[in-house]
Amino acid sequence: MAMPEWLRSRRGKNAEARDAALWSKCPGCGEVLYRRDLAANQFVCTKCGHHFRMGAHDRINMLIDGDFHEIGAEVQPGDPLGWADKKTYAVKLAGDREKSGLSEGVVCGLGAMDGFEIALGVMDFHFRGGTMGTVVGERITMLLEEARKRKLPCIIFTASGGARMEEGMFALMQMAKTTAAVTRFMDEGNLFVTVLTDPTTGGVSASFAFESDVIIAEPKAMIGFAGRRVIEQTIRQKLPDQFQTAEFLLEKGHIDMVVNRHDLKAALVRLLQYAAGKVVAS
């Protein structure tokens, strides 16, 4: 798979070297897979089909043809509470920047997908567990505002442990901010699609993730409001394995479809065609 120049520059040499050298053990079947083979298969286990968590840039590369014009990259985290526990918030952020190669938990921008101009936001669990603080909320809001201005469909991939504790109420308020932006965007007849990936919980699931026209989930993704541990502690019993999986949510009527990663782009393009009124019977 050829890597476009924008992606090469953003991922950096380290990430490439890491992928080449490393192997990953599949949580689904225990098979040991070379990172490089895994990347070539869209981070889906070649043996059992387990969907690994994906980096934001890899995801964008999988979907976008050609250039991706990032929105909100200049928005960087502050430290409104002056947070420090075992580490300061600034040190935690610096560690995650190093580890993930990202400046925050979401990458947003404009690009083309099979000929359709779209606004795309992709959250990344590798940065603070995909938690939503001000920057995530701000970038998502900027994306929706830009999409509204340009009348583009918007697709957001979620992956989040919920609201970011270290930003306190500023984090919670991002639910209000993003919702207001979603509402305005959708009011004007634009298509909004969310793709819930593993995991999508808390402040993200209880805001823009579940406010879209069409909700897609990746196989076996864990999706819910409360975390599994919290529920188990509350009810004092073990939950069944299937609880809060994408398949469970499909059965309960919470989401529209569960789509394998290899079929995801095609599924999204079909939705874009309906919204554009450009379905040509073949």
Place this chain on the structure above:
Amino acid sequence: MNLIVEREKGLLELERRIADLRTANVSQPVDMSAEIAALQAKYEELQREIFGSLTPWQKVHMARHPNRPTALDYISQLDRFDELHGDRMFRDDPAIVGGFALLRGRPVMVVGEQRGRDTKENIKRNFGMVTPEGYRKVQRLARTASRLGLPIVTLVDTKGADPGISSEEHAQSEAIAKCLVEFSEARTPIVAAIVGEGGSGGALALAIADHVIMLEHSVYSVASPDAAAAILWSDATKAEEAAARLKLTAADLQQFGIIDEIVPEPLGGAHREPALVVGKVLGSVSLALQRLSEMPVEALREARYQKYRRIGAWQKERPEPIGSTR
């Protein structure tokens, strides 16, 4: 165990002794005014010592005090209340109380999170933890209010949304998310009062408003301190530390621009003079509604959008902390 209830015990004992002496003083020939005055002075000193400055964790306990006025204590002081029930789909959630009401002569839609005062009522009200059915009741009441142009008044008091199996099966996330949508879109003024504890998305679901009021010792946080400690350090017993770090007091949040007004409480907390506090909160709500009702609907909605659009703490490029943008 509630920390405030524990600390109050000595005070309540003193109160009883003073009352006894006063009764005795009337019926007996010996003048005990001096003793009464001395005890009264001691009482006031102790009261200042205990309540003069509360730590964030003590405020959490104040917000959870079993005698603190709950949503129904406010609703019962409205001129009129016609309760509406149910989500029209599955169930009526007793943790949400709502309906048409008259506030100082003004027709409004009031919606509150209701916890119980004792074990029996708490079981009925699920400790004020709202289920998806409750949030769907909130949505339908908000929609009706928006259509009729009736102002919405919310009373927030919850540790958080219900985290049970059935709540997940009934799409708790979706229920909260759609509350946020309804309040964002509502074509009518909204005033929210955080009267007890405001915990996480379960509180925010009723708290997107044009004017947000908080009682002096109420708390409002991204997650309840207990939950935050579990999330951050996998240790719920560190809730006191979490309470201190989360900046969840009314004073903090007003400084951040996240709430708009603080209603002071009497020394010792709202439950010492409930009628006074309820009256003050309803007075503040009424004043805010009067101001907001004069705004054209579109201007009101634009102001609401911009209010939440601004909240955040970020900076351009440079990774040093700068604090709030407001």
